[in-house]
């Protein structure tokens with residue numbers, strides 16, 4: 001239903017929602033919403049309440065499915081995103097431009113999700129936009145595969161960008177800017193060895209190269225670009241202050257010779273700029289108003305602004321935020337890449353990794369990632385969160401959406417005497433009848449979870465959930481015998497079951513912390529539960545997430561000949 005609703009329609013809209021959400025519509029819970037949209041309805045509360053009461057009566061007589069069907073006529077607003085400390089200093093509403101600048105040197109991880117969401121959401125909160133910039137000036141590390149993975153990751157997250165750029169497309173501009181620096185005596189070509197440069201910085205001593213005149217610098221720089229000098233024989237350095245307390249300012253490197261081909265530019269360029277040189281130029285010339293980066297860059301701010309001043313470029317507002325780090329997780333490409341190269345993990349989507357691909361494979365939803373990373377706000381406050389809050393958020397969302405299934409982990413056999421074979425219909429969700437039921441046929445043998453079997457004692461009455469009550473008559477190794485007691489009636493214990501005849505072999509892989517306290521790889525970080533799940537799990541598609549009752553949520557990862565493989569989610 002589009003356009004402005006009438007008072008009656010508005011009452012109907014929210015009464016239906018109240019009924020569907022809470023099983024029973026209560027006019028007192030709906031009235032606030034209605035008055036929010038129809039302030040005038042307050043003037044005659046008696047009449048308004050009368051309408052509300054009548055509508056509640058009508059709606060409460062509907063079945064859940066009928067009410068849900070009627071709800072489809074209306075559009076319901078999603079809950080407003082919490083805006084947490086995403087205030088940008090000196091922001092002009094509608095004129096904010098931020099950027100997310102990943103280097104395409106690996107797959108995106110949850111740390112990138114934090115940066116990207118902060119960039120995207122803070123811009124959106126100020127009516128602004130975000131650019132996606134691939135910071136790709138290190139040919140040795142970058143690949144098109146990673147560009148694609150980053151875009152895919154952002155799309156999965158729900159991050160939107162209004163434009164896309166590549167730092168490497170601007171190489172000729174950087175060369176021109178470098179010549180400008182030479183002319184202004186603010187840069188020089190340094191032909192010292194790396195060792196000498198390092199020593200000079202430590203001893204706060206300038207080298208002889210600093211005296212080179214602009215012409216000589218420009219001609220050496222040309223040779224560097226033309227591949228007439230070998231890698232390591234020369235770099236361009238910023239003329240800073242070798243006595244500065246800020247070590248970053250002790251004549252940092254602006255360009256170095258790298259002859260490896262670039263994934264996007266081929267072998268067109270042999271001399272590549274440093275992050276320190278390109279970041280301020282890109283931010284300024286792309287019109288970025290607010291440039292955010294993680295706190296460890298703070299010492300580089302002085303250099304950032306110095307370069308802009310020399311080149312007479314507009315300085316953006318720089319903002320720092322804290323890096324996301326989680327105990328036991330390598331939230332950095334620098335840490336993840338070696339694990340991949342040494343084949344200690346399966347690949348970028350190994351469920352133990354904090355990459356977006358791994359999180360998705362584990363059934364972590366992008367909505368949960370978003371609210372988790374934004375919960376830290378745009379602050380420099382360091383915290384070491386654990387996965388708990390993310391998993392709790394994920395569970396909350398999955399709870400409503402996921403079908404329930406039975407899974408007997410490390411199973412024990414249950415033999416029942418005196419019960420007829422039955423076909424029962426078990427609800428897919430305890431609160432949402434709209435999610436339907438599945439049929440299960442039983443005979444006299446079942447699988448139950450090993451821990452449930454252990455906890456039973458002879459003479460005890462228990463219930464097979466949705467089926468019948470039994471009394472334990474005998475217990476032996478990995479086996480329980482019980483006799484039929486009653487179809488209905490209370491039993492203290494309710495346990496899940498899988499009919500033996502139709503049981504499907506099932507494995508659930510569980511990702512533990514990848515790193516130990518000292519940051520070393522934990523060999524046994526991936527474990528596995530095995531058992532049987534019910535036959536209806538065969539109908540699940542890859543990627544479906546179910547709740548194995550009294551076990552947890554799991555996402556279907558693979559269908560193998562001998563059974564199903566899930567990954568534990570939360």
Ligand code: ATP
Nearest residue numbers: 101102103111112114115294323324331332333334
């Ligand atoms: P990595 O160590 O993973 O290589 P990086 O900072 O070099 O990290 P980039 O691809 O250059 O990775 O990062 C793109 C953006 O994501 C940067 O703004 C960076 O600060 C941010 N970022 C990277 N890791 C994290 C993290 N753990 N927490 C928050 N932001 C991060």
Ligand code: MG
Nearest residue numbers: 102103105333
């Ligand atoms: Mg990096």
